[in-house]
Amino acid sequence: MSVPLKRKHGWLAHYRELLGAWRNRNSPDGEDAIQDVAVELLERGIVDLDEPRSYLARGVSNGVIDRHRRRGIIPFRPLDDLPEHEHPTVADGQSAFYTSELLTALMAALQELPPACQRVYLQHRLEGWTHAEIAADMGISRSMVEKHMARALLHIGERLKHHAPTD
Structure with a gap:
């Protein structure tokens, strides 16, 4: 009687699994981190990994942490998140001058x-x-x-x- 061989899945199978899990969490940071890990693997030409699931999970975890840290270093608020009274505005007559001055700076x-x-x-x-x-x-x-x-x-x-x- 022969023992059935366990089929070895490449990292791409685990990539899809992780991507689905992060999508279910509705986390764009997780999805972006997965994309970053996949791009890195593709750029390096890496096809086989000893532990693809672990490698991807660790890479995604590190990527999400890095994104969180970067937000702490460089605060960012999209314009749409600001109340209307906080939107940057300039009187119409000064717009061209202000834009020119800002571009020069x-x-x-x-x-x-x-x-x-x-x-x-x-x-x-x-x-x-x-x-x-x-x-x-x-x-x-x-x-x-x-x-x-x-x-x-x-x-x-x-x-x-x-x-x-x-x-």
Whole structure:
């Protein structure tokens, strides 16, 4: 009598399982973290893992934690979440002047950054590249892309804070 062989599933089978679980939790951070792990595996050309379920689960867990930490470092509130009276507004006659002044200040702040930080900021914010795409283009790790982006955002935020509306 032969013992049936246990079929080994690739990481993609577990990817779908995890994605379904995070969707049931209605967690976009979890879904994004799963996507990030999958992209990393694909970029590295990794097909087989000894423990694919464990590897993916740990990677997703770490990704969700990283996203949570980044939110703590760089506070962000979407414009739609702000009450109407907190929306940034400028009197119509001053809009062009204010926009020009803000753009000049942004360009000056960007020029103060190292070239790698400038490039990461521009590719991500203006061209819409993902961190993985920027990392591949620049030949650096995603972690380094995230560090460049964090540095750029903190620097620009500091330089442009006097342009923010006051209460």
